[in-house]
Amino acid sequence: MTENRFDPSSADGRWQRAWDDAGTFTANSDSDKPKSYILEMFPYPSGRIHMGHVRNYTMGDVLARYKKMQGHEVLHPMGWDAFGMPAENAAMEKKVHPGAWTRSNIEAMKEQLQRIGFALDWTREFATCDPEYYGHEQALFLDMYAGGLVYRRSSEVNWDPVDMTVLANEQVIDGKGWRSGAEVEKRKLDQWFLKITDFADELLDGLGDLKDWPDKVRLMQENWIGKSQGLEFSFELSNGAQLPVYTTRPDTIFGASFCAIAADHPIAQELADNPAAAAFIEECKRGGTTAAELETAEKLGFDTGITARHPFTGEAMPVFIANFVLMDYGTGAVMGVPGHDQRDFEFATKYDLPIVRVVASDVAQADAPMGSEAESGDGVIVNSDFLDGKSVDEAKAEIIARAESGGWGEGTTVWRLRDWGISRQRYWGTPIPFIHCPKCDIVPVPKDQLPVTLPDDVDFETPGNPLERHPTWKHTTCPQCGGAAERETDTLDTFTNSSWYFLRFASQPADAPFDPAEIAKWMPVQHYIGGIEHAILHLLYARFWTRALSHIGKFDVKEPFAALFTQGMVTHETYRVGDGPWLSPAEVKIEGEKAFTLDGGDEVERGRVVKMSKSKKNVVDPDNIIANYGADAVRWFMLSDSPPERDLPWSESGIEGCYRFVQRLWRLFGQYDAAASGEDKALLRKAHQAVVAVAEDIEALGFNKAVARIYELAAAAEKAAPSESRNFAIRAILHLIAPMMPHLAEEAHAVMGETALIADAAWPAHDPALLVEDEVTIAVQHKGKLRDTLTVPKGASKDTLEALALGSEKVQRSLDGAEVRKVIVVPDRLVNIVT
RNA sequence: GCGGGUGUGGCGGAAUGGUAGACGCCGGGGACUUAAAAUCCCCUGAUCUUUUGAUCGUGUGGGUUCGAUUCCCACCACCCGCACCA
Numbered sequence: 001m002t003e004n005r006f007d008p009s010s011a012d013g014r015w016q017r018a019w020d021d022a023g024t025f026t027a028n029s030d031s032d033k034p035k036s037y038i039l040e041m042f043p044y045p046s047g048r049i050h051m052g053h054v055r056n057y058t059m060g061d062v063l064a065r066y067k068k069m070q071g072h073e074v075l076h077p078m079g080w081d082a083f084g085m086p087a088e089n090a091a092m093e094k095k096v097h098p099g100a101w102t103r104s105n106i107e108a109m110k111e112q113l114q115r116i117g118f119a120l121d122w123t124r125e126f127a128t129c130d131p132e133y134y135g136h137e138q139a140l141f142l143d144m145y146a147g148g149l150v151y152r153r154s155s156e157v158n159w160d161p162v163d164m165t166v167l168a169n170e171q172v173i174d175g176k177g178w179r180s181g182a183e184v185e186k187r188k189l190d191q192w193f194l195k196i197t198d199f200a201d202e203l204l205d206g207l208g209d210l211k212d213w214p215d216k217v218r219l220m221q222e223n224w225i226g227k228s229q230g231l232e233f234s235f236e237l238s239n240g241a242q243l244p245v246y247t248t249r250p251d252t253i254f255g256a257s258f259c260a261i262a263a264d265h266p267i268a269q270e271l272a273d274n275p276a277a278a279a280f281i282e283e284c285k286r287g288g289t290t291a292a293e294l295e296t297a298e299k300l301g302f303d304t305g306i307t308a309r310h311p312f313t314g315e316a317m318p319v320f321i322a323n324f325v326l327m328d329y330g331t332g333a334v335m336g337v338p339g340h341d342q343r344d345f346e347f348a349t350k351y352d353l354p355i356v357r358v359v360a361s362d363v364a365q366a367d368a369p370m371g372s373e374a375e376s377g378d379g380v381i382v383n384s385d386f387l388d389g390k391s392v393d394e395a396k397a398e399i400i401a402r403a404e405s406g407g408w409g410e411g412t413t414v415w416r417l418r419d420w421g422i423s424r425q426r427y428w429g430t431p432i433p434f435i436h437c438p439k440c441d442i443v444p445v446p447k448d449q450l451p452v453t454l455p456d457d458v459d460f461e462t463p464g465n466p467l468e469r470h471p472t473w474k475h476t477t478c479p480q481c482g483g484a485a486e487r488e489t490d491t492l493d494t495f496t497n498s499s500w501y502f503l504r505f506a507s508q509p510a511d512a513p514f515d516p517a518e519i520a521k522w523m524p525v526q527h528y529i530g531g532i533e534h535a536i537l538h539l540l541y542a543r544f545w546t547r548a549l550s551h552i553g554k555f556d557v558k559e560p561f562a563a564l565f566t567q568g569m570v571t572h573e574t575y576r577v578g579d580g581p582w583l584s585p586a587e588v589k590i591e592g593e594k595a596f597t598l599d600g601g602d603e604v605e606r607g608r609v610v611k612m613s614k615s616k617k618n619v620v621d622p623d624n625i626i627a628n629y630g631a632d633a634v635r636w637f638m639l640s641d642s643p644p645e646r647d648l649p650w651s652e653s654g655i656e657g658c659y660r661f662v663q664r665l666w667r668l669f670g671q672y673d674a675a676a677s678g679e680d681k682a683l684l685r686k687a688h689q690a691v692v693a694v695a696e697d698i699e700a701l702g703f704n705k706a707v708a709r710i711y712e713l714a715a716a717a718e719k720a721a722p723s724e725s726r727n728f729a730i731r732a733i734l735h736l737i738a739p740m741m742p743h744l745a746e747e748a749h750a751v752m753g754e755t756a757l758i759a760d761a762a763w764p765a766h767d768p769a770l771l772v773e774d775e776v777t778i779a780v781q782h783k784g785k786l787r788d789t790l791t792v793p794k795g796a797s798k799d800t801l802e803a804l805a806l807g808s809e810k811v812q813r814s815l816d817g818a819e820v821r822k823v824i825v826v827p828d829r830l831v832n833i834v835t
Numbered sequence: 836g837c838g839g840g841u842g843u844g845g846c847g848g849a850a851u852g853g854u855a856g857a858c859g860c861c862g863g864g865g866a867c868u869u870a871a872a873a874u875c876c877c878c879u880g881a882u883c884u885u886u887u888g889a890u891c892g893u894g895u896g897g898g899u900u901c902g903a904u905u906c907c908c909a910c911c912a913c914c915c916g917c918a919c920c921a
Contacts, residue, residue: 220916299919322919343921641848641860642847643848646847653860654860661859664874704858704859705858711858784902821901823901
């Protein structure tokens with residue numbers, strides 16, 4: 001090695017081309033090696049790769065390269081989640097076509113990804129806005145329709161009257177459209193839905209099999225699905241009608257003292273000609289929906305004058321319209337049991353309704369007065385006629401049994417999960433492949449007419465959905481009767497695009513969405529890596545699509561992602577002068593504890609360390625960093641220090657440290673001396689231990705620990721004198737870093753005279769005999785403190801250790817003549833002397 | 836409000852019942868150099884002590900144990916998710 005510095009600016013590109021030319025990372029599904037499908041959540045082509053992407057894809061890349069070294073056939077693909085609103089926003093602001101904007105972003109971002117040297121199979125790349133992709137999606141959608149999983153019904157949307165468009169909930173800010181600032185209206189539109197609720201039970205039960213998912217994500221999904229079991233029954237009302245209610249606490253039925261219905265409940269709507277009732281209903285609708293407002297919102301009600309007859313006591317209970325009852329959960333009506341439900345308690349207190357105890361800690365406490373809040377805990381039923389003395393669970397079962405045998409109610413399961421509304425009144429998405437015919441109603445587009453492609457000549461100058469306004473696009477003929485008809489102008493929610501892309505990566509026939517034989521080879525994804533922000537929607541939808549497609553016979557896969565990993569964010573300090581605009585790190589110079597602007601020299605306030613974001617301007621552009629330090633230093637930084645599930649604070653000194661280490665390794669590799677001889681048992685042992693430990697760390701995604709071990713082995717190898725053992729250690733390090741710093745590894749590998757790519761090399765073998773030490777250090781404690789350490793042969797007997805420990809001068813000094821009452825010896829670990 | 840998580844040097848963190856602070860960053864000292872960069876070596880939790888060393892120390896307070904960062908109970912702080920779900 002003549003040059004003693006590693007030059008990423010020449011090496012990185014050279015090796016990237018070498019991998020590309022050799023097709024090193026092209027997955028071969030016919031291989032008989034064990035298969036590993038490693039996937040990171042594909043990016044939205046916003047324009048630039050950011051550090052969060054780099055961290056995400058580096059982790060996946062290390063796994064992919066490592067698995068390959070372990071002899072697996074690896075599928076590690078990349079593509080683009082390319083439909084979505086930002087493209088339409090760009091179209092409006094910059095007067096560019098959403099497609100053109102998206103395509104150029106993809107091109108730029110692909111180049112950025114390639115500069116980082118990711119081991120990706122680019123032959124399988126696609127964008128969800130490719131007509132082939134969304135055409136197959138339309139076919140799958142039609143199959144799901146045929147399978148009874150798609151339906152249409154009228155549903156409320158947020159309507160922006162100025163932009164003439166439907167807004168997503170996140171686009172409604174304080175009740176106003178985010179762009180127009182206009183007061184948002186509720187409108188009823190006919191919308192398409194997917195029957196995800198048919199799978200609620202399966203999706204919930206399936207979570208139990210996802211052992212390699214974070215508990216947190218499983219729990220979030222569980223809560224989102226929100227299964228609850230109870231009783232649905234009807235009260236007879238004084239006006240002759242029936243009022244169905246749902247309760248999870250049928251055991252407390254004798255404590256009911258009122259009924260409450262939602263403001264948009266049909267019974268409430270019937271009262272709308274009463275001005276006082278109408279005014280109250282109006283007030284309920286106006287109520288804010290922010291967290292703070294809900295928390296402080298007072299329970300309010302309107303007495304309808306109607307009464308409900310208690311099924312057991314026959315008592316007449318008032319029926320209120322109440323602001324805390326939701327129409328879209330249960331039946332939109334509840335029985336109020338103030339003693340044992342906090343909301344009911346507050347309501348009853350305000351309106352002076354009876355608060356009866358029906359659950360107590362024991363029977364003797366039946367008449368204990370209620371406190372200042374409801375008691376929702378367990379106990380024994382009291383003041384409840386035939387239920388008295390039963391446990392809560394027994395009483396629940398008893399009431400449900402009586403309701404069912406008496407025919408006035410039944411045990412029911414209620415879900416929080418709603419069907420998935422997938423209609424979007426937007427241009428840049430998958431057209432929903434249906435035709436509205438005046439004669440034949442709704443007709444699916446015949447499969448041989450797919451894809452239904454988006455028109456290119458669209459206009460974003462006028463408000464509203466461009467597909468709706470397009471002069472010709474929607475006009476077509478009915479496939480059934482041949483008469484004039486109109487295309488559906490709604491497009492699919494972009495979450496549908498990401499609900500099956502992993503299947504398309506695994507196999508890409510031209511004439512079908514996927515090939516079941518290929519799916520069987522690759523699925524499920526072995527490691528799926530992405531941000532926690534997708535813990536609920538994306539992951540639930542992808543699980544649902546996989547089950548739905550299995551259900552209609554497309555293949556046999558229950559869960560798409562065997563293991564899920566949610567990585568932390570990349571964070572950075574924030575900067576601003578007083579209340580001024582945020583400053584980017586490039587606009588600030590740090591001097592000791594303080595920071596100043598580059599130009600004026602004003603002191604800058606160093607703010608909280610938060611996720612890198614455009615709005616706070618605390619971003620660092622990966623391109624600049626790669627240009628300065630090379631891809632390997634950046635990759636190494638992404639893996640070092642912070643555990644991968646936690647946030648990673650970006651620091652300039654950190655990346656410099658990584659760059660120094662790249663150079664340090666380069667010098668170490670340069671010291672490889674094929675002619676060296678002799679054994680260095682300690683170093684050899686360390687190297688073998690590291691080979692095993694780093695592999696374990698990578699498999700557990702403990703990249704920060706793997707990094708630390710490599711530092712340790714490198715330091716030991718640097719200090720050692722040349723020997724065969726040292727050569728082994730150096731070659732071991734070269735292979736251990738290959739998944740993490742692949743360019744450096746290839747370059748050094750080549751300089752050592754190897755002609756093959758290290759990307760194709762095997763993980764180093766280890767000698768199990770060298771994993772165990774023959775000497776161990778024993779800690780000697782007295783009074784819970786370390787007093788001395790002993791170096792002894794491994795496996796020394798308890799008696800030997802005890803004698804050695806008591807013989808220690810330091811121990812004797814600490815004992816100071818005290819009587820030894822007990823000696824605890826843990827072989828190969830420690831001796832603890834108790835006095 | 837409900838659910839979950841986190842809390843260890845100046846900073847990121849390691850150790851999940853057995854030597855607390857591995858490894859990295861920052862900082863200090865030194866070597867090499869005409870000088871600088873680069874590189875290498877040493878020190879680096881706190882307090883006391885000339886040294887040997889001693890004491891304290893993993894958010895706080897208790898408990899279990901020969902031994903607790905680790906297990907249990909209570910509390911505090913911060914973060915995340917859901918949110919009037921009957």
